[in-house]
Amino acid sequence: MHYKVVVGLEVHVQLQTETKLFTDCTTAFHPDRPNTQTHPLCLGLPGTLPVLNRKAYELAVKAALGLNCTIARFTKWDRKQYFYPDLPKGYQISQYDMPMSSDGWLEIEGDDGAPRRIRILRAHLEEDAGKNLHDESGRGQDSLVDLNRAGTPLLEIVSQPDMHSAVEARRYLETLRLMMVYLDVSDCNMQEGNLRCDANVNLHVTLPDGAIAATPIVEVKNLNSFKNVELAIDHEVRRQLEEFEQTGRKWGDPGVTKATRGFDAHRGVTVSQREKEEAADYRYFPDPDLAPVTITDEELEAIRRSMCELPADRLRRFEAAFEISAYDAGVMIEHSRSLADYFEAVAEGVGDGKQAANWITQHVLREIHERNIGIEAFPIGAPILAALLQRIVDGKLTVKSAREVFDALLQAADADRELSVDDVSRLISEMGLERVEDAGAIEAAIAAVLARPQNAKAIEDLQGGKQQAAGPLIGQVMKEVKGADAKLVRELLLKAVGQA
Amino acid sequence: MSTIEATAGELLARLKSRETTSAELVRLCLSQIDAHDGEIGAFLHLDRDDALRQAEAIDAKRARGESLGVLGGLPVAVKDVVSQRGQPCTCGSRMLQRYIPPYDATIIEKLRAADAVLLGRTNMDEFAMGSSTENSAYRVTRNPWNREHSPGGSSGGSAAAVAARMVPLSIGSDTGGSIRQPASFCGVTGLKPTYGRVSRYGLVAYASSLDQLGPLAQDVSGATRLLQAIAGHDPLDSTSIARPVPDYLSRLEQPLEGVRIGVVEEYQSAAGMDPEVSASLVEALDVYRALGADVRTVSLPHAKYAVATYYIIAPCEASSNLARYDGVHFGHRTEQAGNLLDMYCKTRAEGFGPEVKRRIMIGTYALSAGYYDAYYLQALKVRRLIRQDFDRAFEQVDVIASPVSPTPAFRLGAMADDPLAMYLSDLFTLTANLAGLPGISVPAGISRTGLPIGLQLLAAPLQEEPLLRAARMFEKATEWHTKRPPLVGSSFHFP
Amino acid sequence: MLGEQEIRKVALLARLELTDAEVVAFGSQLSELLDYVAILNEVDTEGVEPMAHAVEQTNVFRDDAPRPPLPREDALANAPKTDGKFFRVPAILDAP
Numbered sequence A: 001m002h003y004k005v006v007v008g009l010e011v012h013v014q015l016q017t018e019t020k021l022f023t024d025c026t027t028a029f030h031p032d033r034p035n036t037q038t039h040p041l042c043l044g045l046p047g048t049l050p051v052l053n054r055k056a057y058e059l060a061v062k063a064a065l066g067l068n069c070t071i072a073r074f075t076k077w078d079r080k081q082y083f084y085p086d087l088p089k090g091y092q093i094s095q096y097d098m099p100m101s102s103d104g105w106l107e108i109e110g111d112d113g114a115p116r117r118i119r120i121l122r123a124h125l126e127e128d129a130g131k132n133l134h135d136e137s138g139r140g141q142d143s144l145v146d147l148n149r150a151g152t153p154l155l156e157i158v159s160q161p162d163m164h165s166a167v168e169a170r171r172y173l174e175t176l177r178l179m180m181v182y183l184d185v186s187d188c189n190m191q192e193g194n195l196r197c198d199a200n201v202n203l204h205v206t207l208p209d210g211a212i213a214a215t216p217i218v219e220v221k222n223l224n225s226f227k228n229v230e231l232a233i234d235h236e237v238r239r240q241l242e243e244f245e246q247t248g249r250k251w252g253d254p255g256v257t258k259a260t261r262g263f264d265a266h267r268g269v270t271v272s273q274r275e276k277e278e279a280a281d282y283r284y285f286p287d288p289d290l291a292p293v294t295i296t297d298e299e300l301e302a303i304r305r306s307m308c309e310l311p312a313d314r315l316r317r318f319e320a321a322f323e324i325s326a327y328d329a330g331v332m333i334e335h336s337r338s339l340a341d342y343f344e345a346v347a348e349g350v351g352d353g354k355q356a357a358n359w360i361t362q363h364v365l366r367e368i369h370e371r372n373i374g375i376e377a378f379p380i381g382a383p384i385l386a387a388l389l390q391r392i393v394d395g396k397l398t399v400k401s402a403r404e405v406f407d408a409l410l411q412a413a414d415a416d417r418e419l420s421v422d423d424v425s426r427l428i429s430e431m432g433l434e435r436v437e438d439a440g441a442i443e444a445a446i447a448a449v450l451a452r453p454q455n456a457k458a459i460e461d462l463q464g465g466k467q468q469a470a471g472p473l474i475g476q477v478m479k480e481v482k483g484a485d486a487k488l489v490r491e492l493l494l495k496a497v498g499q500a
Numbered sequence B: 001m002s003t004i005e006a007t008a009g010e011l012l013a014r015l016k017s018r019e020t021t022s023a024e025l026v027r028l029c030l031s032q033i034d035a036h037d038g039e040i041g042a043f044l045h046l047d048r049d050d051a052l053r054q055a056e057a058i059d060a061k062r063a064r065g066e067s068l069g070v071l072g073g074l075p076v077a078v079k080d081v082v083s084q085r086g087q088p089c090t091c092g093s094r095m096l097q098r099y100i101p102p103y104d105a106t107i108i109e110k111l112r113a114a115d116a117v118l119l120g121r122t123n124m125d126e127f128a129m130g131s132s133t134e135n136s137a138y139r140v141t142r143n144p145w146n147r148e149h150s151p152g153g154s155s156g157g158s159a160a161a162v163a164a165r166m167v168p169l170s171i172g173s174d175t176g177g178s179i180r181q182p183a184s185f186c187g188v189t190g191l192k193p194t195y196g197r198v199s200r201y202g203l204v205a206y207a208s209s210l211d212q213l214g215p216l217a218q219d220v221s222g223a224t225r226l227l228q229a230i231a232g233h234d235p236l237d238s239t240s241i242a243r244p245v246p247d248y249l250s251r252l253e254q255p256l257e258g259v260r261i262g263v264v265e266e267y268q269s270a271a272g273m274d275p276e277v278s279a280s281l282v283e284a285l286d287v288y289r290a291l292g293a294d295v296r297t298v299s300l301p302h303a304k305y306a307v308a309t310y311y312i313i314a315p316c317e318a319s320s321n322l323a324r325y326d327g328v329h330f331g332h333r334t335e336q337a338g339n340l341l342d343m344y345c346k347t348r349a350e351g352f353g354p355e356v357k358r359r360i361m362i363g364t365y366a367l368s369a370g371y372y373d374a375y376y377l378q379a380l381k382v383r384r385l386i387r388q389d390f391d392r393a394f395e396q397v398d399v400i401a402s403p404v405s406p407t408p409a410f411r412l413g414a415m416a417d418d419p420l421a422m423y424l425s426d427l428f429t430l431t432a433n434l435a436g437l438p439g440i441s442v443p444a445g446i447s448r449t450g451l452p453i454g455l456q457l458l459a460a461p462l463q464e465e466p467l468l469r470a471a472r473m474f475e476k477a478t479e480w481h482t483k484r485p486p487l488v489g490s491s492f493h494f495p
Numbered sequence C: 001m002l003g004e005q006e007i008r009k010v011a012l013l014a015r016l017e018l019t020d021a022e023v024v025a026f027g028s029q030l031s032e033l034l035d036y037v038a039i040l041n042e043v044d045t046e047g048v049e050p051m052a053h054a055v056e057q058t059n060v061f062r063d064d065a066p067r068p069p070l071p072r073e074d075a076l077a078n079a080p081k082t083d084g085k086f087f088r089v090p091a092i093l094d095a096p
């Protein structure tokens, strides 16, 4: 049976603010200390009132601009009403019919490798609920409620159903995550629940007569890792296909409504969730306690100007300006904004993007992975690395020597020394690694090496045209003259034995 | 005049001249309460020891020659709907019987800063829903002028306490007339300020876009002094108005020359008007004319829709505001809990009284899928038309005069079985809440049966100053505010 | 006229357990009120902006600076049931 997968994602991203959306209570993550981070408002106490966190709104605008959304010049707050123990007021403050932004898009790499635009329906601000902990024993014990998280600012980003595979959904999330992290909108830490995803999935099946039938839409809730998003969608595709083959039930048939399923990561399957006793009726209405927000073109422009370059733009610029591969640019940009900043500083310092990219993607990344640190904590700062690479570019240091200096710098740092740019030249001279361009010194060393009796056989082989015989001889010369350029040594050696 | 009968202004003069002390006033209030509140039922809680401590601290400040706030040691009673750290805040509801807030409302902080003595908490209709104070889960408040009659509501306790001279000043809240109507029924002065003039932070919400705290006193000057203490912008309330507070007191005695007073054309034919109430308005207008006022007719073409508009908007907001009382985080929880849904439904059934349930039902229905546009949205649009009527009227007049309620205080129980009749009696007051206007009720007559009748004056938003001056002109020219309910006069002590 | 079913549905939405007598009483009282408020339909509100706030302000913000939280003891003090750390409720079976 031929079918197309149709996926839309609803993503909740926790905004990086110090305080909650509507009260000056900390948003720090402390699941081990339940109910220690509340204010009267977070508890829903009678008489408390919300006041909007300016930073939260500004971060939301930044994110929405990054997602190419239209920012509403007027936006308001609505109450979404339902009873649930993690919702102390009995309503969530959210945005209903006038969200702060809408109609955007995010470009991802499609399954065919070509860029694809996933349309964004809307992105709106809302407050998070608390956390319920359920009795897992199955004995129906009390559930527990922790309100630490209640009131934390979330940006809900709703895509159109534009993704056509589990892989595309994952790529969308990865691209989205990178954007949010880049803009300092969110750390998107999924372990801490700072990025949560619900997936709406169904299939468009082509029937034998050519007509298209849509399977019932299923919302898979609370996917807490990119891998689970992919696994859940894949499973849901298989399950829906099977169900369709058996029942023929279609979206739009009488009695067919959107079903909610969860994902059981252990078994790798989506599972039906208990249906509620009543149809949802959230009775949205404008929150009388909160003033609407307006934004002018000038204010919007100021926020736009304060934004850093978006990851996709940066990638294109790195490719063009530094003549590096899209792959290398991607590795650095996707690692973190600070690593890409580091690259840019080194590349500009050296004036050679390729050299900078090589070193960073190989040596620097390896070191920070091994040390499990961010680039901010890496002891060889961008000016120092730039100074080191400058020596290579200027032909004053061989690549091999540069690696030795690099390692020596790290050793010094590990011995608790604060590094500076001067350490580069100091170490080079201390280690005697200056590249020797003095042909006379090299020629003298060659003469000495060639005079060694044990080399007679090698000289003969070389003169006989056996190029590989040069290796050991070059090695001996280089031992004599530290910092000599191997290429130059080879040249002079071949000349000396009459092979050049 | 005996101390207990004295107005807030007179008491303050005696405090300043050291004729009396704040602690002495507190004792006097407590003994008046002890003598009469068993019968009247104005208070829900008294914190005797703490009130005396507060008073003594203020007396000590005065003795040291420190400057004191505008309330300078005057006792104030607060409606039991305002959050005060460590004090009960029942809102007249079984739901909050054991609830003790961990924080102070802004108005509490302002009262303390003005050197008020917080004497105790007054009775009210449950969650401020009602016009009779009969909807309290705890006790019935009786009208000091006639114990068989209601003191009005929902701030019935605050009005009765001032009328019975148990306290010189009190705080009420007004969502559809809940300060002005009980003030009128009890023969005292009550002001609902402009929406946003007094912070709502810590005021337990009934209908957030209509609720406003305000003062009750024996006279306009007392109400003005208390307003001076509690008004002002509050960054904790997003609906609070960021404008400086005028010095209301300093110009209060200056009459408004040639004040233009509007009489509402559409009210002439209001149904259910008591002839004595109509007559008292006519007399009041004559008083104003004699003072040089220009009395004109103004039109509020949408006023007749105010009750319908209000009884959609207020229950809708209430149904949402009261969702938090679910037995999870604070307040009552049923003992009969089975599963979670059961727990919710039984907790709320046990915790709320009938009027609260009724309004939650109305609001839930009106906001539910398929009805929102027809009820809530339409009501919000009519609300704007009502506001626009007032905007036009206030281009022609400075204040609008009307009755407060179509009748003097009704008998206890008279409205119990007819909620709609009770709602309809709010027609003159709730327009001010819908439009966000300041309004005042001043004593303007006494019926043949011995019950007070009030006069309502409304002004444009933030025009409290001319409103209070207009009210003061009337008060100065009449004696109604000096009339006392019969209970006062025998049993109290002279200092 | 609101029927029993409708009243019960609204009561469930509002999480109110009603007695049979309350269902009957609310049915007629709500119906009476809804009949009365039907007069709002006479008003031509074409082009009229809804007025959700008595004072129509915009852009009321606060700065993103934290104040210390309530001690847990205070946060839980008014709760009907806790274990000293968490609020406790009968087992939650439904998703929100």
Ligand SMILES: [Mg+2]
Pocket: A044, A087, A088, A089, A090, B323, B324, B325, B326, B327, B328, B329, B330
């Ligand atoms: Mg609650």
Ligand SMILES: [Zn+2]
Pocket: A012, A126, A156
């Ligand atoms: Zn959401």
